[in-house]
Amino acid sequence: MQNLSKNQQIIFDLIDKSNEPMKAYAILFNVQKKGIKAPLQVYRALDKLVEIGKIHKIESRNAFIACQNSSCQVSKATAFSICESCEKVTEINNSSLSKYLSNFKDRAGMKYSKYNLEFFGLCKKCITK
Amino acid sequence: MQNLSKNQQIIFDLIDKSNEPMKAYAILFNVQKKGIKAPLQVYRALDKLVEIGKIHKIESRNAFIACQNSSCQVSKATAFSICESCEKVTEINNSSLSKYLSNFKDRAGMKYSKYNLEFFGLCKKCITK
DNA sequence: ATTTAAATTGTTATAATATAACACTCTGTA
DNA sequence: TACAGAGTGTTATATTATAACAATTTAAAT
Numbered sequence: 001m002q003n004l005s006k007n008q009q010i011i012f013d014l015i016d017k018s019n020e021p022m023k024a025y026a027i028l029f030n031v032q033k034k035g036i037k038a039p040l041q042v043y044r045a046l047d048k049l050v051e052i053g054k055i056h057k058i059e060s061r062n063a064f065i066a067c068q069n070s071s072c073q074v075s076k077a078t079a080f081s082i083c084e085s086c087e088k089v090t091e092i093n094n095s096s097l098s099k100y101l102s103n104f105k106d107r108a109g110m111k112y113s114k115y116n117l118e119f120f121g122l123c124k125k126c127i128t129k
Numbered sequence: 130m131q132n133l134s135k136n137q138q139i140i141f142d143l144i145d146k147s148n149e150p151m152k153a154y155a156i157l158f159n160v161q162k163k164g165i166k167a168p169l170q171v172y173r174a175l176d177k178l179v180e181i182g183k184i185h186k187i188e189s190r191n192a193f194i195a196c197q198n199s200s201c202q203v204s205k206a207t208a209f210s211i212c213e214s215c216e217k218v219t220e221i222n223n224s225s226l227s228k229y230l231s232n233f234k235d236r237a238g239m240k241y242s243k244y245n246l247e248f249f250g251l252c253k254k255c256i257t258k
Numbered sequence: 259a260t261t262t263a264a265a266t267t268g269t270t271a272t273a274a275t276a277t278a279a280c281a282c283t284c285t286g287t288a
Numbered sequence: 289t290a291c292a293g294a295g296t297g298t299t300a301t302a303t304t305a306t307a308a309c310a311a312t313t314t315a316a317a318t
Binding site for chain 2 (some may be wrong): 294295296297298299304
């Protein structure tokens with residue numbers, strides 16, 4: 001795989017270091033000291049990083065996390081668990097689930113090339129609170 | 130179940146008549162002649178309608194569709210197919226899928242109360258184009 | 259080395275999506 | 289009939305995302 005460009009690398013490093021999903025304008029604020037000044041610079045890098053599978057967008061949160069699955073090249077089969085109390089997000093890496101969903105066919109005869117699944121609930125820590 | 134309020138009914142009727150997902154500001158434009166003038170009036174009705182399961186939000190599109198599943202009271206287990214060419218969205222009502230996902234447990238020990246799944250691809254019509 | 263096309267960057271402005279805050283009104287019920 | 293909860297109306301503003309255009313860098317093929 002080709003290397004990331006300067007902006008892409010800066011933004012990927014930031015997201016990768018974070019242990020929680022980051023929103024675009026939080027990213028912007030953090031990288032302003034590195035010379036990235038405008039939203040569009042952030043969104044362009046995010047678009048590319050999503051496209052090549054280095055990060056994923058958590059659609060229900062409008063936020064981005066680094067891919068936890070080291071072998072992931074393309075974001076075409078993603079699943080996440082989201083704690084509705086502490087907002088912790090974890091990428092689910094479960095071969096039974098991914099097999100089931102990748103092979104799923106509905107009666108409409110649609111050809112699926114991609115899916116995104118988000119589970120919501122309470123994480124272990126938050127259940128006991 | 131209790132009846133919808135005036136604004137909720139107006140907005141639900143509009144979405145229900147539409148055969149495609151509607152965006153909040155498209156809804157606003159359509160209901161202005163009925164006296165609903167401000168975005169917040171729309172968003173409040175949408176929030177309530179989502180909460181009681183009459184409509185669903187398509188997260189990847191920031192758009193709303195009426196629930197196709199007449200028995201659905203609460204939006205806690207939703208799945209959709211989305212055509213990336215014509216943007217047609219269909220609610221998937223498949224008991225095998227919903228059973229599989231409702232029973233899914235990951236190793237993080239999280240207790241899930243809800244999920245949302247979006248499949249992307251090409252619908253029958255668009256495949257042949 | 260030089261050309262060339264594609265990707266990336268920088269910049270300003272603006273579009274699209276969504277919520278805060280506050281006051282008032284309606285509705286069901288105890 | 290008063291009271292609590294849900295709903296409404298309104299203005300302002302916050303948040304998320306893209307349009308348009310010009311310049312620069314990069315990678316690959318001559």
